[in-house]
Amino acid sequence: MATHKLLLLPGDGIGPEVMGEVEKIVSWLSKEGVASFETERDLVGGAAYDTHGKSISDETMRLADAADAVLFGAVGGAKWASVPYEHRPEAGLLRLRKDLGLFANLRPAICYPALASASSLKPELVEGLDIVIVRELTGGVYFGEPKEIVTLENGEKRAVDTQLYTTGEIDRIARVAFDLARKRRNKVSSAEKHNVMKSGVLWKEVVTRVHAQDFSDVTLEHVLADNCAMQLVRYPKQYDVIVCDNLFGDILSDVAAMLTGSLGMLPSASLGAEDPQTGKRKALYEPVHGSAPDIAGRGLANPIAMIGSLAMCLRYSFGLIEAADRLEAAITEALASGSRTKDIASEGANAVSTSEMGDAIVAAL
Amino acid sequence: MATHKLLLLPGDGIGPEVMGEVEKIVSWLSKEGVASFETERDLVGGAAYDTHGKSISDETMRLADAADAVLFGAVGGAKWASVPYEHRPEAGLLRLRKDLGLFANLRPAICYPALASASSLKPELVEGLDIVIVRELTGGVYFGEPKEIVTLENGEKRAVDTQLYTTGEIDRIARVAFDLARKRRNKVSSAEKHNVMKSGVLWKEVVTRVHAQDFSDVTLEHVLADNCAMQLVRYPKQYDVIVCDNLFGDILSDVAAMLTGSLGMLPSASLGAEDPQTGKRKALYEPVHGSAPDIAGRGLANPIAMIGSLAMCLRYSFGLIEAADRLEAAITEALASGSRTKDIASEGANAVSTSEMGDAIVAAL
Numbered sequence: 001m002a003t004h005k006l007l008l009l010p011g012d013g014i015g016p017e018v019m020g021e022v023e024k025i026v027s028w029l030s031k032e033g034v035a036s037f038e039t040e041r042d043l044v045g046g047a048a049y050d051t052h053g054k055s056i057s058d059e060t061m062r063l064a065d066a067a068d069a070v071l072f073g074a075v076g077g078a079k080w081a082s083v084p085y086e087h088r089p090e091a092g093l094l095r096l097r098k099d100l101g102l103f104a105n106l107r108p109a110i111c112y113p114a115l116a117s118a119s120s121l122k123p124e125l126v127e128g129l130d131i132v133i134v135r136e137l138t139g140g141v142y143f144g145e146p147k148e149i150v151t152l153e154n155g156e157k158r159a160v161d162t163q164l165y166t167t168g169e170i171d172r173i174a175r176v177a178f179d180l181a182r183k184r185r186n187k188v189s190s191a192e193k194h195n196v197m198k199s200g201v202l203w204k205e206v207v208t209r210v211h212a213q214d215f216s217d218v219t220l221e222h223v224l225a226d227n228c229a230m231q232l233v234r235y236p237k238q239y240d241v242i243v244c245d246n247l248f249g250d251i252l253s254d255v256a257a258m259l260t261g262s263l264g265m266l267p268s269a270s271l272g273a274e275d276p277q278t279g280k281r282k283a284l285y286e287p288v289h290g291s292a293p294d295i296a297g298r299g300l301a302n303p304i305a306m307i308g309s310l311a312m313c314l315r316y317s318f319g320l321i322e323a324a325d326r327l328e329a330a331i332t333e334a335l336a337s338g339s340r341t342k343d344i345a346s347e348g349a350n351a352v353s354t355s356e357m358g359d360a361i362v363a364a365l
Numbered sequence: 366m367a368t369h370k371l372l373l374l375p376g377d378g379i380g381p382e383v384m385g386e387v388e389k390i391v392s393w394l395s396k397e398g399v400a401s402f403e404t405e406r407d408l409v410g411g412a413a414y415d416t417h418g419k420s421i422s423d424e425t426m427r428l429a430d431a432a433d434a435v436l437f438g439a440v441g442g443a444k445w446a447s448v449p450y451e452h453r454p455e456a457g458l459l460r461l462r463k464d465l466g467l468f469a470n471l472r473p474a475i476c477y478p479a480l481a482s483a484s485s486l487k488p489e490l491v492e493g494l495d496i497v498i499v500r501e502l503t504g505g506v507y508f509g510e511p512k513e514i515v516t517l518e519n520g521e522k523r524a525v526d527t528q529l530y531t532t533g534e535i536d537r538i539a540r541v542a543f544d545l546a547r548k549r550r551n552k553v554s555s556a557e558k559h560n561v562m563k564s565g566v567l568w569k570e571v572v573t574r575v576h577a578q579d580f581s582d583v584t585l586e587h588v589l590a591d592n593c594a595m596q597l598v599r600y601p602k603q604y605d606v607i608v609c610d611n612l613f614g615d616i617l618s619d620v621a622a623m624l625t626g627s628l629g630m631l632p633s634a635s636l637g638a639e640d641p642q643t644g645k646r647k648a649l650y651e652p653v654h655g656s657a658p659d660i661a662g663r664g665l666a667n668p669i670a671m672i673g674s675l676a677m678c679l680r681y682s683f684g685l686i687e688a689a690d691r692l693e694a695a696i697t698e699a700l701a702s703g704s705r706t707k708d709i710a711s712e713g714a715n716a717v718s719t720s721e722m723g724d725a726i727v728a729a730l
């Protein structure tokens with residue numbers, strides 16, 4: 001049995017707590033002989049800054065590069081509000097994404113039947129919801145240069161960020177979206193602002209070409225990003241796969257996440273290109289939620305997004321499809337049998353702790 | 366009685382239909398002696414392109430500059446999908462915003478009691494909702510240079526848009542938001558991405574300073590734009606005034622708009638700086654909705670957003686507070702008495718036409 005090298009980077013806030021539940025599952029999978037793992041644990045974000053003066057150390061980057069997959073918790077918090085920009089906790093995550101070449105961020109938004117009533121939306125609008133946002137993750141305004149604040153002669157400051165996309169960057173993310181749609185309901189909605197942004201013009205042009213050349217069996221629609229945000233609230237089930245740039249993906253995936261009732265539910269996968277030699281791809285898996293410092297350390301966090309991220313890891317990085325299916329089924333079952341962390345419990349109802357939720361999922365395995 | 370010079374730019378799609386209802390109200394106000402108007406009507410968007418080969422002519426710009434206020438319908442449509450970028454219908458609107466210096470875009474999202482059930486959100490989450498998005502409208506990625514697509518040596522293309530903000534641009538929009546909050550529930554939420562964008566860092570810094578210097582009586586909170594989008598869906602009533610940049614404002618205001626049940630309901634005001642001599646400010650009023658070519662010309666459009674924009678015009682440009690209150694009350698009354706265009710009618714219920722809705726509002730005046 002192959003041994004899978006996993007790097008665990010719990011990060012800040014609730015990161016360590018939800019990662020603890022992932023470790024339970026990993027132990028269970030090893031013990032049951034489902035798969036064999038070699039895990040390491042390291043610091044990232046504010047925790048790394050406090051220790052190394054950097055939000056991720058070069059040694060941690062080396063470990064991430066050598067691992068078969070990285071499991072990432074969450075980073076950030078008011079505690080680090082005044083550290084220099086290049087050392088802010090988020091910089092560690094952005095470096096991982098960029099330096100590992102994780103250009104494809106898959107963010108499924110699935111509404112668990114047991115939780116349809118937890119959504120802000122009327123239940124009939126979200127029951128059965130199953131969409132995926134495919135977000136470009138290593139380009140756009142997140143990384144374009146210049147990115148700076150300069151002081152002008154009159155004493156004013158001027159801040160610049162640069163939204164930058166090349167044909168190649170759009171081409172490869174479009175292919176990920178179309179490939180994925182083929183395994184699903186065969187529809188891709190491409191969101192941009194071609195009416196205002198040149199990057200939107202190029203985005204639309206390249207997606208249209210890739211579609212015509214290699215994916216004309218998939219239904220493609222173009223939608224303006226502002227309209228897409230609105231449509232996600234109006235009638236989310238019209239979507240299957242939404243593909244968009246880094247910044248729009250950041251916002252649209254948060255909206256999509258909220259539709260499902262709790263941000264504590266949603267996993268994500270960030271994938272690199274397949275190595276033509278080995279067929280392997282770099283990958284990082286993280287919950288969509290943040291570090292939630294306000295509830296950290298109190299056993300209140302919902303570990304499902306993190307555990308779901310492990311399931312995506314089993315599926316995409318290790319090809320352990322059966323184990324992934326089983327883990328996802330265990331999550332569904334734990335929910336169906338009534339286990340609820342505070343974020344998804346109905347008002348007044350009893351909530352279980354982070355660790356009890358993890359145990360319920362292990363028990364359902 | 367002063368005569369107010371109004372320029373009407375109906376534009377494309379449903380623009381002319383909804384503008385027609387505004388003209389009814391303007392006639393009524395003149396006839397009743399509430400105010401005296403001098404109106405002109407001109408082309409903009411695709412309609413202007415078809416006639417002049419430009420989405421707005423210099424002559425129209427001259428009229429807009431000379432008017433006391435511009436009422437704008439909507440522009441765009443698939444018909445003009447392949448006109449050159451600089452002539453696309455939206456360019457006419459962007460030129461108006463930029464050349465008239467309309468930096469402050471006020472987008473109220475109010476949930477009319479009669480319509481709470483039309484929202485996708487559960488009624489209790491939107492009943493009584495009353496928030497305003499204050500969107501910076503003449504800066505950011507909409508106008509920053511370079512903004513171009515270049516062909517690289519390897520044949521690939523590269524698209525660039527530039528997000529650009531200066532201290533002064535942020536300062537003045539922050540003041541608009543704080544001033545407005547003082548007349549409301551005294552709270553401003555400033556949305557940016559300071560964790561990723563240098564413009565976000567400067568945004569947060571300047572808003573914080575303006576607040577400390579001149580508005581410390583107003584409650585200020587900072588929120589990441591992605592989180593803000595999510596919170597708008599989760600619990601919108603936590604907000605009073607949200608202030609943000611041009612692109613975030615575009616998206617957040619569409620989300621906020623949708624919460625109210627129909628995009629066909631929401632007006633907006635785009636204001637310039639006050640002239641220190643005359644105390645006047647340039648202004649343009651437009652519905653938040655687009656040109657909806659799919660329903661154009663069929664009497665299906667909801668004219669309320671456009672009529673509400675006239676109410677904002679009476680209030681902000683002409684100081685006709687009583688008339689504005691009266692017009693807004695007439696909208697509420699027409700809704701309360703059951704008039705519904707198709708977008709806000711319950712399924713299967715009878716809907717009124719664009720013109721019948723306008724008549725119902727005139728009747729309620």
Ligand SMILES: CC(C)[C@H](C(=O)O)[C@@H](O)C(=O)O
Binds near residue numbers: 093094250561591
């Ligand atoms: C933490 C932050 C840098 C990050 C982003 O903006 O990408 C987060 O919001 C996300 O969506 O993963």
Ligand SMILES: CC(C)[C@H](C(=O)O)[C@@H](O)C(=O)O
Binds near residue numbers: 195
């Ligand atoms: C039509 C378009 C240029 C415009 C924008 O992006 O600003 C619209 O979406 C809006 O919100 O007013």
